[in-house]
Amino acid sequence: MNGKSLKVLFLGPQGTYSHQAVLQQFQSIPNVEYLPATSIPQCFDELEEDVTVDYSVVPLENSTNGQVVFSYDLLRDRMIQKAQSSTTSAKTNMITSDIEVIAEQYVSITHCLISPIELPNGVESLERFEEVVIHSHPQVWGQVDGYLKSLEEKFPSLTFSRSDCSSTSESVYQCMRSHAASDDNILHLAIASETAAQLHKAHIIEHSINDKLGNTTRFLVLKRRENTSRNEIESTELPQVNLLTFTTRQDDPGSLVDVLNVLKIHSLNMCSINSRPFHMDENDRNWRYLFFIEYYTDGNAPRNKETFYEDISEKSKQWCLWGTFPRNGKYYHK
Numbered sequence: 643m644n645g646k647s648l649k650v651l652f653l654g655p656q657g658t659y660s661h662q663a664v665l666q667q668f669q670s671i672p673n674v675e676y677l678p679a680t681s682i683p684q685c686f687d688e689l690e691e692d693v694t695v696d697y698s699v700v701p702l703e704n705s706t707n708g709q710v711v712f713s714y715d716l717l718r719d720r721m722i723q724k725a726q727s728s729t730t731s732a733k734t735n736m737i738t739s740d741i742e743v744i745a746e747q748y749v750s751i752t753h754c755l756i757s758p759i760e761l762p763n764g765v766e767s768l769e770r771f772e773e774v775v776i777h778s779h780p781q782v783w784g785q786v787d788g789y790l791k792s793l794e795e796k797f798p799s800l801t802f803s804r805s806d807c808s809s810t811s812e813s814v815y816q817c818m819r820s821h822a823a824s825d826d827n828i829l830h831l832a833i834a835s836e837t838a839a840q841l842h843k844a845h846i847i848e849h850s851i852n853d854k855l856g857n858t859t860r861f862l863v864l865k866r867r868e869n870t871s872r873n874e875i876e877s878t879e880l881p882q883v884n885l886l887t888f889t890t891r892q893d894d895p896g897s898l899v900d901v902l903n904v905l906k907i908h909s910l911n912m913c914s915i916n917s918r919p920f921h922m923d924e925n926d927r928n929w930r931y932l933f934f935i936e937y938y939t940d941g942n943a944p945r946n947k948e949t950f951y952e953d954i955s956e957k958s959k960q961w962c963l964w965g966t967f968p969r970n971g972k973y974y975h976k
C-alpha cells in the first residue's frame with residue numbers, strides 16, 4: 643500500500659462487536675480509516691458503490707443462535723440478482739459476485755445490561771419502575787433469552803418490552819435518548835458490550851448476561867472483486883476455507899446430494915452448510931432454497947480445481963464461489 647489510508651466499513655457506531663472485529667482485522671496496519679455504517683446493508687452497498695472504500699466487515703453467524711440472517715440474505719440477494727441477469731456464464735452457470743470474502747474474524751460476545759442512569763441497588767432497583775424497555779440489536783435476543791426470562795420472573799409486576807436497534811452500540815444511544823424523554827415510571831435499558839457502555843457514559847447494571855459461555859460471533863471481511871478470475875491463493879500451511887453458494891434442480895430427486903457428493907469425490911471436507919429461501923422473481927413459487935456451504939482446501943485437495951468446478955457446475959443450477967480465505971485460529975477457541 644503506498645501510504646494511502648485504507649478505508650474500512652463496519653456496523654457502527656463505535657463500540658459494536660463489529661467495531662471490535664474490524665480492529666482485530668486491521669489493528670496491525672497503519673493509516674486505516676474506520677467508517678461506521680448505520681446498517682448491515684450499508685456495509686455491502688457502500689463497498690460495492692464507493693471505490694474509495696477498501697473493505698467491509700459484517701457479522702455472519704453466532705455460536706449461540708446461528709445465522710445472522712440479514713447478512714446471509716444480502717449474499718443470497720446478490721447471487722439471485724446476478725442469476726436473473728444474463729451475466730451468468732451460460733457454459734458454467736457460475737456466477738461471479740462483485741464482492742469477495744478475503745478473511746474471517748471471531749469476537750467473544752459479552753453482553754451487559756446497561757442503564758442510562760445509575761441504579762443504586764443494581765438490578766434490584768427495577769422494582770421501583772412499572773415498565774422496562776430493553777433496546778438491542780435483534781441478533782441479541784436469542785443470546786440472552788434465558789436471562790430475560792429470569793428478569794421477568796424476578797419482577798412479575800413489571801411490564802417488559804423490547805426495542806430493536808441497528809446495532810448494540812446504537813441501542814445504548816437510543817436507550818439514553820428514550821430515557822431522557824420518558825415518564826419516571828418507565829426505565830429504558832440496553833444490552834451491549836462494556837465498551838459501548840463506556841463510550842456512551844452509561845452504567846453497567848449486570849455483566850456477562852449471555853446465556854452461554856463462549857458466546858462468539860463470526861464476521862466476514864469483504865472486498866470488491868478485483869478481477870473475474872479466481873484469485874489463486876498463495877500456498878500456505880493454514881487450512882483455507884471456501885464459501886460457495888448454489889441452487890439445485892430442486893425437483894430432481896437427489897439434486898442436493900449430487901452437489902454435496904462432488905465434495906466427497908474430490909476429498910473435500912465440508913465445515914458448514916446453511917440455507918435461505920429465495921424467489922427467482924415475484925411470481926416464483928415459495929420454498930426454493932439457496933445453499934451456503936464451506937469446505938476446506940489445502941495443498942492436497944482438490945487435486946484438480948478446474949475439474950472440481952466443472953463437477954459443481956454439472957450438478958448445480960447456479961453457483962458462486964464467494965472467496966477462499968485462511969481459517970482464523972480463533973475458530974478453534976471457546
Ligand SMILES: O=C(O)C(=O)Cc1ccccc1
Pocket residue numbers: 653657658659660661701704751779781782808809810811859
Ligand atoms: O450490533 C453489534 O454490535 C454488531 O456488531 C452486530 C452483532 C449483534 C449481536 C451480536 C454480535 C454482533
